[in-house]
Amino acid sequence: MVFKIGLLGLGTVGTGVVEILSNPEGRHPLLSELSLHRVGVRSLSKPRSVNIPEHMLTTDLEAIVIDPAIDIVVELIGGLEPARSLILQAIENGKHIVTANKAVISRYGTEIFDAANKKGVYVMLEAAVGGGIPVIQALKQSLGANRIQTVTGIINGTTNYILTRMKNEGADFAEVLTDAQQLGYAEADPTADIDGLDAGDKIAILASLAFGGKIKLEQVYCEGIRKVTATDITYAEKLGFVIKLLAIAARSPLATPEQDLLSVRVHPTLVPLSHPLASINDVYNAILVEGEPIGQVMFFGRGAGSGPTASAVVSDSLNIVAVLQMQEAEVINPIITHEMMSCTHQHYCKIAPMTDLVTRFYVRFLTKDSPGVIGKLGTCFGQHHVSIESIVQTGFHENLAEIVVVTHDVIEGNFNQALSEIKSLDEIDSIPSILRVL
Ligand SMILES: NC(=O)C1=CN([C@@H]2O[C@H](COP(=O)(O)OP(=O)(O)OC[C@H]3O[C@@H](n4cnc5c(N)ncnc54)[C@H](OP(=O)(O)O)[C@@H]3O)[C@@H](O)[C@H]2O)C=CC1
Ligand SMILES: N[C@@H](CC=O)C(=O)O
Numbered sequence: 001m002v003f004k005i006g007l008l009g010l011g012t013v014g015t016g017v018v019e020i021l022s023n024p025e026g027r028h029p030l031l032s033e034l035s036l037h038r039v040g041v042r043s044l045s046k047p048r049s050v051n052i053p054e055h056m057l058t059t060d061l062e063a064i065v066i067d068p069a070i071d072i073v074v075e076l077i078g079g080l081e082p083a084r085s086l087i088l089q090a091i092e093n094g095k096h097i098v099t100a101n102k103a104v105i106s107r108y109g110t111e112i113f114d115a116a117n118k119k120g121v122y123v124m125l126e127a128a129v130g131g132g133i134p135v136i137q138a139l140k141q142s143l144g145a146n147r148i149q150t151v152t153g154i155i156n157g158t159t160n161y162i163l164t165r166m167k168n169e170g171a172d173f174a175e176v177l178t179d180a181q182q183l184g185y186a187e188a189d190p191t192a193d194i195d196g197l198d199a200g201d202k203i204a205i206l207a208s209l210a211f212g213g214k215i216k217l218e219q220v221y222c223e224g225i226r227k228v229t230a231t232d233i234t235y236a237e238k239l240g241f242v243i244k245l246l247a248i249a250a251r252s253p254l255a256t257p258e259q260d261l262l263s264v265r266v267h268p269t270l271v272p273l274s275h276p277l278a279s280i281n282d283v284y285n286a287i288l289v290e291g292e293p294i295g296q297v298m299f300f301g302r303g304a305g306s307g308p309t310a311s312a313v314v315s316d317s318l319n320i321v322a323v324l325q326m327q328e329a330e331v332i333n334p335i336i337t338h339e340m341m342s343c344t345h346q347h348y349c350k351i352a353p354m355t356d357l358v359t360r361f362y363v364r365f366l367t368k369d370s371p372g373v374i375g376k377l378g379t380c381f382g383q384h385h386v387s388i389e390s391i392v393q394t395g396f397h398e399n400l401a402e403i404v405v406v407t408h409d410v411i412e413g414n415f416n417q418a419l420s421e422i423k424s425l426d427e428i429d430s431i432p433s434i435l436r437v438l
């Protein structure tokens with residue numbers, strides 16, 4: 001059975017969702033069970049980069065959330081109202097929800113989840129934190145066995161993009177913000193990004209999942225990047241740091257065995273260059289989770305933008321489809337499994353032989369120190385279409401010359417043929433190392 005999506009919003013993320021839905025080849029087979037039924041927007045005349053049949057588009061979003069044909073409402077309009085009311089109304093009408101709206105979830109999560117639990121529907125929000133990075137599902141499921149101690153993240157793409165360009169290019173704050181807006185990273189009102197409020201919403205959601213309780217948003221300390229200057233960035237670098245907008249949720253050192261106490265905060269922070277978060281640049285986000293017994297685990301990827309965020313939205317929708325399919329099928333067949341949790345592949349994938357691999361190689365030769373040996377190596381490689389990136393004689397080992405070659409990307413089969421010819425050269429004593437280069 002095909003399940004129908006009512007999409008609210010066809011902006012940056014909504015467009016990405018339509019692009020995935022309309023191009024299912026090579027993705028999860030359950031995508032064929034999902035179809036776009038209606039799309040709600042503010043303006044019918046706005047030019048769109050995706051083709052939506054005219055009859056599907058509407059400005060009447062309420063009609064979508066009450067439409068009996070729709071199974072899943074995907075909310076991508078952003079902001080607080082009418083997003084909150086539409087989500088609640090959709091739940092009331094028995095729809096499952098997928099949303100990327102961290103502002104609504106961090107403020108009205110309790111109301112929304114209570115309503116959903118009462119109605120027996122799911123509210124999925126992977127896209128709300130870290131865009132396409134699967135961190136919500138990881139905290140809800142895969143890390144469930146752990147006692148989480150800290151969650152430290154770079155979870156706002158816009159500010160990370162701005163800070164990276166300010167550091168690398170000495171770029172001007174306002175100019176880079178305009179670029180971030182054009183790239184679709186920033187919120188409709190970018191104040192939420194710049195002042196740390198978007199990261200505050202997100203860390204409240206992560207803290208709630210990691211520490212298993214509700215978080216009052218007004219208790220989350222939020223400081224943005226407005227006061228970070230080029231001078232600070234330069235000084236930080238000289239001292240061995242980089243400035244990042246960090247969102248941190250941790251058990252407070254002041255917690256007692258009787259009273260659990262958390263610290264949840266967002267602020268620009270000097271991060272030591274050796275720290276795993278120091279090298280997260282541009283629109284990339286990363287979330288470092290520390291728990292017992294897992295230790296450190298880090299999630300990394302694009303935290304904003306059309307495709308990466310849509311990836312999370314559609315994957316959430318697929319999870320709902322798998323549940324709906326089970327509910328449908330259980331009536332007739334009680335031994336049905338959840339298609340996103342079971343392995344049901346029927347065919348074998350074709351694996352290419354290693355001789356077809358295209359890679360670079362590092363080879364170390366020990367050769368007689370006779371004239372022309374480097375030329376002979378070059379000729380042999382060339383005859384087999386193996387192009388050399390660098391060739392150096394690095395020294396001597398007991399009268400033998402040591403020559404190191406790094407190739408360009410070559411076909412492994414060609415490289416092997418060249419090598420077997422080289423091995424038969426009089427000048428070659430041995431080939432102590434052959435390694436592939438990334
Ligand atoms: N952009 C990103 O990288 C990310 C965004 N998010 C979240 O995803 C959500 C969507 O963001 P994004 O796609 O960037 O937003 P956009 O501003 O690009 O798109 C919003 C869409 O919603 C429609 N819309 C807004 N308000 C209304 C309304 N009152 N009635 C009808 N339609 C309305 C707009 O219609 P119209 O096109 O006609 O103007 C537009 O299609 C937000 O919650 C955001 O925080 C989450 C992660 C990353
Ligand atoms: N404005 C947000 C979009 C994703 O949540 C960001 O820049 O991270």
Ligand code: NA
Nearest residue numbers: 126129131133
């Ligand atoms: Na995510």
